[in-house]
Amino acid sequence: MPYDLEYLKLLSKQYPSVDAVSTEIVNLSAIVLLPKGTEHFLADIHGEHEAFDHVMRNASGVVKRKIDDVFGQTLSEAEKKSLATLVYYPREKLELERGARPPEAMAAWHEAMMLQLVRLCRQAAYKYTRSKVRKAIPAEFQYIIEELLHENEHDTMKHGYYHGILDSLTAIGRAEDFIVAIAELIRKLVVDHLHIIGDIYDRGKGAHLIMDTLRRHHSVDIQWGNHDVLWIGAACGSDVCMADAIRVSLRYANLETLQEGYGLNLSPLVRLALDKYAGGYAPTFQVRSKEESLGETDLALLSRMQKAVAVIQMKLEGQLALRRPELGLDHRRLLEKIDLAAGTVEIDGMVYPLLDMDFPTLDPLKPYELSAEELDVVEKLRLSFKHATDLQKHIRFLVDKGGMYKVFNGNLLYHGGIPLTSTGEFETFELCGQSLKGKALLDGFDDCVRRAYYAQDPDEKSQALDVVWYLWCGEKSPLFGKSKMATFERYFIEAKETHKEVKNHYYAFREAEDVCVRILSEFGLNAETSHIINGHVPVKVVKGEMPIKAGGKLITIDGGLSKAYQKVTGIAGYTLIFNSQGMHLVSHEPFESKDRAIREDLDILPTSVFIEKNQARMLVGDTDNGTVLKKDIEALKALLQAYRDGLIRER
Structure with a gap:
């Protein structure tokens, strides 16, 4: 391509002589012929710091x-x-x-x-x-x-x-x-480059330590998961995201991230729990913890705190549904369906008995209004999140290094899925006044997350933060993709049919090669050589499910690095390795402990699950960076010719 003389003059400041530009042409021409560096892909870490740290150290x-x-x-x-x-x-x-x-x-x-x-x-x-x-x-x-x-x-x-x-x-x-x-x-x-395909936060106790590790890594990108955007929303001032992030942490007795990692002050919530939730609570609020250091008194307090913040969350969720009817969250306005006198709740026209009828802060006439005590708790917690220095550093890194998806070296990376209709077409969603689908929808959501962090205008920021909440639990959220997040139902209703969260049609169609080809084409990729790489839904290996789908077009790498999912998967996570010779998917065994690994030279050596064979060796010149380098070489050749033609003088 012809180069503008002014551009070449600017380039000459960096390469001021024939010798300098010639040396760089030779250097770059050699680099593009080197084997490509090794990429590692990990997903759904969910706070399991020790296992993640070991996988990073042994490079899978x-x-x-x-x-x-x-x-x-x-x-x-x-x-x-x-x-x-x-x-x-x-x-x-x-x-x-x-x-x-x-x-x-x-x-x-x-x-x-x-x-x-x-x-x-x-x-x-x-x-x-x-x-x-x-x-x-x-x-x-x-x-x-x-x-x-x-x-x-x-x-x-x-x-x-x-x-x-x-x-x-x-x-x-x-x-x-x-x-x-x-x-x-x-x-x-x-490991030349690391890809994290979402869900760093929640479940395990070391999300803050994982974020520290990622911040130190020399080359990394992140595709947000719904648990990650929940924490982004919480750190950026969304009260409902904040309440839910705390609730999930308390459910798993994860005080390490909240208090030791980020120094968040939970004492206002403790006081509310002690003052208002002294009565009984449903067994469903019991903390899911195997921590031996926590006694019965500790566990009881955490359960009361969990219930207190869950009620706050449900009130705030109802406020958001009323405030943003365009997000289609009216089905989550459940507090108004409670009949305290009868001890029942109506859902989808059916009446169910409540497991727990103790709602000391609920006003049936104003079900979504926070009590004075709850309002005080929310305001103090919001201030604590705002001034949590390490949290704010981590969220800034998560926003700057992250995105809804990434196209990298011919592969499409995203955490969850692409919303699809029952016929396998891209599903349309009204986002901030625009009808979007496919790539445009993910771009729109990506913009909302960044505005939630960077916007200065209060109304713009408020709208973006509400969209971030939708990304956490919305039916057409690419990061969640289920009919509902049945938090209320799991806490308060015994009937299992109300707990069911129906997955978006994407999760059926991701087995279909033609649908995956359409998705890859939507993002400008050649389906013959490209792959979709995602996580979010654990691969049920114990039931015979395979991570390789659609004839190799899609690879799901959520194998259960989080201990909470290992009974479902039967393994302890996957790593996808992409080097110059092709792709190699490995599965991991559960990690014992760092101490045993050091003292007994124990390792979690992976097992090969899938190796992509018969691929031509991939060079730097075949990568995205190689494309850039080739363009640089052409520009340098044009500068060299300009020196030789006398259009630009050497310095």
Whole structure:
């Protein structure tokens, strides 16, 4: 394509001579011929920090495979396991070794480990340019690691030089710092890019720790799940999102995220629970916890708090349904259907007895009005969420790195689904005055989430926040996609038929290859080579369900990393690995504990579920970044010609 001379003049400021532009053309032309970096896909982490952290550290088995490739039969299986643990948890492993070995033996062990780690790092770095590896090396060891990576320890001419570096590190007391640095470098190199396909929050107790890990990661994107947007709404000022986020956390006795992670002040809610909910409550409000440190008194208080905030949530949900009739949430206005005298509630024309008739803050004439005490609780909690520094940092990261979907290297990533009609067509939804469907609908929802965070106008922000709530639990939400979220019914009604949440037609049609082809085409992708990758609905492996659907066009990777779902799935999560040779889906066994992993060199080595075969080796030039690099090369060639033609002078 012809390039504007003014553009080339701007480009010449970065490449001011023929030599400079020629060097960059050669550099980029070589890079596009390298194998593509390895992408990892994880979904539905749900606060399981220790399991997630281990999967990140062992790169879903990639580190162990590289150890096998490098050391083959030269190390025993026990030695390979010990080396793997050193890569995963270098500081903890070093401390363990110091306690197990006499001081005089540590120097030899340090040198042996440094040699092994350098060889392993060389293998992890082979597909990258020296420049990219250099940028990944910690600054304090950049020269040393570069020298060791690019020298051969077996070269007799440089044997003394090579080992002299290692001996010096030991002599000056930096061997352990070096081991930690190179272990972290290996872990960074084996995963070039990380995709999180939604639902970081809720269930488990370490969502805040997972967010800290993701913020430190060198290259990551996030596709929001409905649990994630719930927390975005809560942090941005949505009272109903805030109440529901607290309710879900209390249901699973997850005070770690609320209090230890984010320092949220729950004392106003505690006072309300003690003052107003001293009576009995339905068994359905009992906390789902196996935490031995929680006694009966603690569990009873958490149950009362859960009920108090659940009633607040249902009042706020009713207010939202009245405020935004266009969202179609009238079926969730259930408090007005309660007959306290009869102890019943009417739903869809049927009358059901209530499991719990203690509603001390409910005014039957004004069922959605918060009592003075509830209003005080909401206002104080909102202030606490607003001023929770770490929460606000995490939500900013979640908004900036996240989206409703992502098209990346020929694959379509989203958490839930694309709303479809009973005939498999894209379903239309009225969003903020526009009739949207397919890609346009997801773009519209994406815009609402960003406006919920960034909008300054109060009315605009309020509308966007209400849409965020809809994304959490709405029938046509791509992140939820069920007829209702039956929170009220599960708490207050015994009849199981009222608990049923009917899935959107998408979840039946995702088995159909023609529908998946239509979805991929809607997002501008070639269905012959592309895949849909999503999570949200656990794959029931124990019942024979497969994660690969529609002839390989769709891959569902919610395999139950969250312990709450492992009885349903029968496994403990999936990782999808996409490297230059194709796609590889692996399943994980349950993770015991970090402490046992370190002390006993335990690992959760994955099991292969699916390998995409007969694919041409994918190079950097075949990726999205490669397309950009090729355009850069063409622009640089145009600048080179402009220098040669005298249109632009060299500096």
